[in-house]
Amino acid sequence: MKLFDVYPLFDLNFVEAEGSYLWSDKNEKYLDLYGGHAVISIGHSHPTYVKMITRQLHNIGFYSNSVRIPIQEEVAKLLGKASGYDTYEFFMCNSGAEANENALKLASFHTNRKKVICFTKAFHGRTAAAVAATDNKKIIAPINETDNFIFLPFNDIEALDNTFKSNEIAAVIIEGIQGVGGVQIPSTAFLQKIRVLCDRYESLFIADEIQSGYGRTGKFFAHQHANVQADIITVAKGMGNGFPVGGVIISPKIEARHGLLGTTFGGNYLACAASKAVLEVIESEKLMQNAQEMGDYLYEQLKDNESIKEIRYIGLMFGIELKTPCAPFRNQLLKDFRILTGNASCPNTLRILPALNITKKELDIFISAFRTIARLNAKKEEVNQNRKTVLT
The missing domain is CATH 3.40.640.10 (Type I PLP-dependent aspartate aminotransferase-like (Major domain))
Structure with a gap:
């Protein structure tokens, strides 16, 4: 018997989890900023x-x-x-x-x-x-x-x-x-x-x-x-x-x-x-207070990023609407930085739903990765625009 194929799957098999991290069967460590659709509230294996x-x-x-x-x-x-x-x-x-x-x-x-x-x-x-x-x-x-x-x-x-x-x-x-x-x-x-x-x-x-x-x-x-x-x-x-x-x-x-x-x-x-x-x-652990503080911190770090059209958030429920479709951005976070995030019905929105005990240190990993990808994508776009200008 096969599984009923209704889920588009990432090729990942997690075998261990603790806090905001997951480890795959290949012993690769991933930062979880999605918690399986906001399910993981107090961290894995608390x-x-x-x-x-x-x-x-x-x-x-x-x-x-x-x-x-x-x-x-x-x-x-x-x-x-x-x-x-x-x-x-x-x-x-x-x-x-x-x-x-x-x-x-x-x-x-x-x-x-x-x-x-x-x-x-x-x-x-x-x-x-x-x-x-x-x-x-x-x-x-x-x-x-x-x-x-x-x-x-x-x-x-x-x-x-x-x-x-x-x-x-x-x-x-x-x-x-x-x-x-x-x-x-x-x-x-x-x-x-x-x-x-x-x-x-x-x-x-x-x-x-x-x-x-x-x-x-x-x-x-x-x-x-x-x-x-x-x-x-x-x-x-x-x-x-x-x-x-x-x-x-x-x-x-x-x-x-x-x-x-x-x-x-x-x-x-x-x-x-x-x-x-x-x-x-x-x-x-005063996690409601932490959710508010960490949410405000994340917003302050990303609010002026040129790749972002709008950030909608309260506490640790984030919708980061990019100026371009978020699927490639999300895939880059996963492939290049081993960071799990979510999407939404609106194609440009990246959803962030971490555990409520997430730390600044863990958010900084995401912030650094986000800025790196945004910067690289901006350079690619600039090169493409220059090529178009030359061709015309």
Whole structure:
């Protein structure tokens, strides 16, 4: 049997990882500035993380949600304290897509409506409702097509206002910062308008913090920079530092009942151990503060580079939009400097999503490599322009 070929792969096989570094089977060392789509929040193989999962595995790894699992309650308490949503309730699942699926379902149950507002360049996952709320027709199968999702221009307050007036809206779903869309940041006014309209029309505000949450922006959730409170918040990625886990943070105004939601593997002992370790490390090592400081440092070092059109960032969630397509630049970083970065749906945007405990020393390696490549590319462009001038 062969693997189903759906991923374009780099020819790399990593066999060891620690902190912000990975080692290949050829004993080549790579600097990881992408964390597998912002999943690695506290660094690869963090000792607290390894110790907690190992200890849990020796005790018990799995039983279903038909019994009490006290470590779920421990995670919920820590998460409430860290995020400021301590009066909310928590449902654990397995992934970001599943979290968004449950969030959309809860909103529909609560409001008894089915229309949801989402936005251009949005990405919410690849399951049924989540992919229908995603702005990419290439990944929406015919079975997922529905008119229940209304796409509006990102950051367009007037369009938002008009849509609420002419539809019965169950919810608005918006990423704290759009990741796949190229690190597009919702304005404070836009997020505050969503909150006002959801209150006015008794709709729910769903904040998808799957990539932008868990301290990445210097606050626990990106939407908190706008001083708004969501009704439902979805989390995953950095939540488990590589262990598959997701969750839904739910306003107390949404009533729970037995059978409303369910999962076989969600909230299992190992997922909870991973989640607990992440929350403890974020607090004990002051990683939200580090994310803000390192993000500002990286911005200051790159902001005047001539190869860059725009830098969009908060904390350690970076979209570096180049003046040219980023694929060759990204490949040069990987091939010549062994640095892993990400791309986005907009072809010129390089995405940087390192672990929250990244250091200046590690960022300086990237900064030096970036400047070198930019300088060499500028020289090549100058030579090409001179040739064209001679030929004409």
